[in-house]
Amino acid sequence: MSARLGSVHRYPVKSARGERLDEASVEPWGLAGDRRWMVVDSDGLALTAREVHPLLLLHPEITAAGLRVQAPGAEPLDVAVPDPDRQVPVRLWRSELTAAHAEEADAWLGEVLGRPARLVHLDDPTRRPVSAEYAAPDDRVSFADGYPLLVTTTASLAALNDVVLKRSQGTHEPLPMTRFRPNVVVDGVPAWAEDDWRRVRIGGVDFRAVKGCARCVITTLDPGTAEGGKEPIASLARIRRWDGATWFGTNLVPDLPDGRPVTIREGDAVEVLEAVEPGAGPIRPVR
Template sequence: MPLSLASIHRFPVKSCRGESVDSAVVEPWGLAGDRRWMLVDEAGSAITAREANQLLLVHPELTADGLIVAAPDLPPFTISTPDPRTQTPVDLWKSELTAAPAGPEADAWFSKALGQPARLVYLDDPTRRATSPEFSEPDDRVSFADGYPLLVATEASLAALNDVIVERSAGAHAPLPMTRFRPNVVIAGSEAWAEDGWRRIRIGDAVFRAVKGCARCVITTIDPDTAVREKEPIASLARIRRWDGATWFGVNLVPDTAGVTIRVGDEVEVLDAVAPGAGPIRPAV
């Protein structure tokens, strides 16, 4: 079965609900519109769904001028893209940079949605944030994604993981949807875990480097429809996908082409690969 692009997902606000789209422009720092907005606390540090589970219930929708956001028990709210001439310091993991503040009204709306003080910021210039030099090139850049511009996952790997989840629970646990893993692109037609060995792939006319496996965190254990945390999929990943003290699902990508549009149904070709038996690319220990 030939490989193909099964779905495309972008996440306008980091850690909030994503959008499924039929096509997307590939920019150097990720898909157009993906994770350009982020919530920060009063000190400017990123707020993510790891600690603020309610973020997963916030539904942002990109507009020509900014965002429309919705959340349970709150009216929808329209946010304009802020003026980039005003900047505020923010930090995300090891990155320290500046972003444009969305303003007090947006901050008040998100603070109500999260039940804690929060400020919304916009990354007007993604060239400010470099990727990890250990797994990328000096000129590689990323928006407010955790570390790299895109995440790829495969339908076959999710099916293999769900087989384990269902078997371990004796059928009591339903298979998990791909939304638990928040990938940007999902590939159909591969063998399970084949992506571990990918080094360069082509999706339509866009070429990507596969630079690092994705170590999974507690966000995958939070039901995106209820914000309730459970043990899966980390419990089952720990049995079949544990290396170096972490569990792994999906692979981080860096674009080598920019300005190209990818579309659902595009042909996918593996340009360079190694045998996947050693697991994903990961830090040396």
């Protein structure tokens, strides 16, 4: 079986529910519409599902005017793309930048999340550079954690689920890929092959594989209920532990020579252009 793009996913609001797409445009900072919105607290600090689990239950959809967000027990919220002149300071990990404030969402979010919250829109993704440790000086990223795209593979999930099922003696349900919130999922490659990739072509786009993805508590939350558990971190700690972290998936940076978006589609061919010898594990920080 040749390597193919098995599925494409985007997440309109950081930490909220994603959507599967038949195709998506790859922009220099990620898939079009991916994580251009984010929820922050009253000080502009990013709120994520790590600490605010109900964010996972928000169901956002991109509309012609902006965004529609649904949540259990609440009326849907329609939000227009805010005026880019309404900038407020925001902070996401080590990134400090500004984003446009959609004030009409504040009260609704506060009710749904049970805490003060504001919705912001990244009108200009060129404001946020990718970590210089792993990327080129002109690389940019949306409100994703650190890199424009995340790739996972179906074979790696199957290998992980084998361990989960053995550890639980068959009592644990197989984990869905939605736990890991990838943008692109590749079929037809061996388990953990993505660890070794350094350059890969998906459809008509070349990507640099720049860093493995260390996994956090969000993967232990059921995307449908936001309830927590021990998996997959417990099993990853058995088979995928390096440098005090557990790893699943690889971060990608697109190389678009003229900066223009290029569309990728489910079923596109995947070609590994450059790889290292297997066995070293994911690309990790140099200690």
